[in-house]
Amino acid sequence: MKKRRKNGGAVSGRSVWGLVWFRFKKNKLAMAGLFVLIFIMLAVLLAPLYVDYQAVVSQKITNRFKAPNATNWFGTDQFGRDLFARVVYGGRISLFVGLAVIMLSFVAGCILGGLAGYFGGVVDQVIMRIVDMFMAIPAILLSMAVVAALGNGTGKMLIALAVAQTPRFTRIVRSSIMGLRNQEFIEAAKCYGSSSARIIFKHLLPNGMGPVIVSTTLTLGQVIINIASLGFLGIGVASPTPEWGTILSETKAFIRYYPYLGLIPGACIALSVMAVNFIGDGLRDALDPRMKN
């Protein structure tokens, strides 16, 4: 994001992204979402500084099912492991695998959508028919099928989820670029001999990013839920590695008697996803003020 000029806040002095930020920060819910997300991200990112990883995995059976208290903020699970440590370290996987999935499918979507949108014709037909094909299956089912074919593991799950999200990005990038490719500035770029790659990545994509970024944020929420769902179903991150969904699947047999074991990891997922969704909604309103009612 470019630095905002300090000229008394006149709107004319702002860059495009400065203007977006100006509108975004007026949206209270979106700002709250941003702060919550930054807080959660920092908390899980800096986990090694204040939580010993030993607390995540070391079992102490005499200490099991302790309700939340001063030493174990979130209580302990059926093996006597500290739930707070597990949730904090679990967030590293849930959130950062989520970000990695989004980045992978974003890049793939930009390349495929960029090619389809810019060249049109046969290229467009081929890419979009393949995209249609993949869109015929709900994302989580497609990921599950890919996991079944590839086998279990965090890295493989990451690929599976990215494969399932790429078609959506491709479609959005393509439609965004189709709207731009016949404009004068593209014609000008062609006239002075820019290569196709340069036109796509330097001229078209940066100008068509708005809708793509909004959908990136909103998809991130769904991806975090999908990672947790796969973990919960036992086909995502394998235990004893903590991940919010995996933690829930391990503790679900006990939540009848110890509800905090189920409430806390789930609330973490819900809170992160809600924060991401508020940011996404705020970005949509900020990027396209006409959309706002």
Next chain:
Amino acid sequence: MFKYVIKRLLLLIFVVIGITLFIYLILSAAPGDPAQLILGMDATAEDIAALRAQLGLDKPVLIQYINYIGKVLKGDFGTSWLSGYNVYQEFLRRLPNTIALGTLAMMFAVLLGIPLGIVAAIRQNSIVDYLSLALAVILFSLPAFWFGLISQLFFCLRLGWLPASGVGTFKHFILPALTLGANVLASQLRMTRTSMLDVIKQDYIRTARAKGASERRVVLKHALRNSMLPVVTQVGISYASCMGGSVVTESVFSIPGIGSLLINAVKSRDIPVVMGTIIFVAVFVGIINLLVDLLYAYIDPRVKFAE
């Protein structure tokens, strides 16, 4: 229109072929021998070789694939590698549960989401509007399995009002349908509200008001039909995503449907079952989308089919 339907159904066959080919290709690139997996670590090399031959795994991937798809087109989905049951028969046995769950969830979401969306739009910026938008965001952000677990804990174990798992009576389906429908309700509500707001601001609505039509008539007669177009599309998309969501819901409430079948198959890498499920879902979603497009033309006579 008949030609259009035929064309769409033919397209569906290509979708099925493409998706299954894709899964076969990554399967062949993935490490691990399915025969070894089925027989376990202590199987002899002869046993493994025999099983590979029996399953057709000793042939090149493309030949395997052509054999498979040839059988599928004749309606033979093969048998489970692990348990040996007939995939098609097992599907027919489990299908009613999944369809019942998905349909109930959709009914709940549509019957609640669309009216709430309409009210939120005509009372824009009122307390009703804010509350329903907040509800939509919350429902949209809750992971279904968590929503399911918590409601199970509360309504079944604490209050004892509803059975916690299994199928049988209508009561068994109430909580699963709420769990599966919560997400759909949220998107239904938001879609309806946005679409209704768009329509309400148009000139012909002002004209209707100016000629003295009652507010009730303006909303129900003039605005509703036009605002329903994007909503109907959303219903189609949601039904499809219900098929995905039912995997999680069926697992939480132990419902013997297609979803729980798929989970076990994915865990044990039971490929014929996984493939069968994916084909089934692709066809189901394709038919739903086709029906939605036909419904579209019924609601909006301006829509014409490209032939």
